[in-house]
Amino acid sequence: MKIHEAIVLATERLEEAAVPGARLNAERLLAFELGQDRSYLLSHFQELITDSCLESFCARIECRRRGTPLQYLLGRQEFRGLEFEVTPDVLIPRPETELLVETALERFPIGEPRIADVGTGSGCIAVAVANAMLGARLFATDLSEAALKIARRNASRHSVSERIQFLQGDLLLPLEPLDLEEKLDCVLSNPPYVAERDLPALQKEVREWEPRMALVGGPSGLDIYKRLLPQALRFLKPGGTLIMEIGYNMQATITGLFDASWNLEAMREDFSGIPRIVAARKQ
Numbered sequence: 446m447k448i449h450e451a452i453v454l455a456t457e458r459l460e461e462a463a464v465p466g467a468r469l470n471a472e473r474l475l476a477f478e479l480g481q482d483r484s485y486l487l488s489h490f491q492e493l494i495t496d497s498c499l500e501s502f503c504a505r506i507e508c509r510r511r512g513t514p515l516q517y518l519l520g521r522q523e524f525r526g527l528e529f530e531v532t533p534d535v536l537i538p539r540p541e542t543e544l545l546v547e548t549a550l551e552r553f554p555i556g557e558p559r560i561a562d563v564g565t566g567s568g569c570i571a572v573a574v575a576n577a578m579l580g581a582r583l584f585a586t587d588l589s590e591a592a593l594k595i596a597r598r599n600a601s602r603h604s605v606s607e608r609i610q611f612l613q614g615d616l617l618l619p620l621e622p623l624d625l626e627e628k629l630d631c632v633l634s635n636p637p638y639v640a641e642r643d644l645p646a647l648q649k650e651v652r653e654w655e656p657r658m659a660l661v662g663g664p665s666g667l668d669i670y671k672r673l674l675p676q677a678l679r680f681l682k683p684g685g686t687l688i689m690e691i692g693y694n695m696q697a698t699i700t701g702l703f704d705a706s707w708n709l710e711a712m713r714e715d716f717s718g719i720p721r722i723v724a725a726r727k728q
């Protein structure tokens with residue numbers, strides 16, 4: 446079978462299963478199978494595909510039809526111009542989370558800040574910050590050892606391993622043995638924030654494929670925020686900053702969690718105008 450025939454066939458199969466962006470998905474999966482980029486498909490559309498390559502391509506198309514996210518089939522996702530390995534052990538990095546990184550970079554344009562990334566997942570936040578901020582020293586935590594394994598590989602891929610310490614455990618507690626109380630300049634977090642009752646309403650791809658531990662933040666979605674605030678107060682220097690991503694419609698509730706120990710700063714909206722990033726300074 447020729448390249449263009451395989452693309453047409455796969456596109457039809459994906460359309461039958463109502464996969465959005467069927468043609469693009471087919472092209473990306475075939476390019477991946479051939480170890481080429483998409484432009485290769487255009488310039489070699491008459492080329493024959495080997496039987497083994499076709500077999501493997503068809504198997505991936507079937508997985509995509511059944512709902513496996515494209516990023517898990519490709520094993521990668523771009524975040525802030527960097528390529529990250531992703532597997533079903535980690536949340537697929539989202540574009541809105543880039544805003545959290547931007548907010549941190551604006552606050553620490555120079556210097557050697559000590560920064561924690563709570564719930565690091567693929568490591569996208571910690572690695573992107575370390576990559577852009579050469580003096581920064583990071584502490585990245587996660588409850589999931591499987592996620593930390595991927596995060597370590599991503600740090601190594603982008604040559605920032607020596608500036609990020611990956612630690613397994615609950616929120617900031619793994620920093621306890623490191624004598625870091627009142628020593629951090631910044632705490633960053635994109636915590637799980639979906640309310641349990643909202644889980645069934647999530648897109649099937651998200652609900653069935655991404656780790657539950659990365660999605661659900663207790664009955665109301667607020668569990669991690671409520672526990673992280675007092676821990677951040679403990680580990681931040683006076684004047685240190687907490688920057689967190691928040692879920693849809695959470696602005697008022699999250700604002701209410703900050704007491705007089707904090708100076709709440711402006712919320713930042715994502716590309717759809719939804720308040721998405723909250724930043725607050727410890728008094």
Ligand SMILES: C[S@@+](CC[C@H](N)C(=O)[O-])C[C@H]1O[C@@H](n2cnc3c(N)ncnc32)[C@H](O)[C@@H]1O
Pocket residue numbers: 535536537538539542563564565566567568569570586587588589592614615616635636637638658659660
């Ligand atoms: C929404 S994901 C964010 C992943 C990554 N930082 C990103 O922005 O793509 C939340 C992450 O928090 C981790 N997590 C959940 N509960 C945690 C806890 N109590 N302590 C540390 N990490 C936790 C999950 O395993 C998951 O990797």
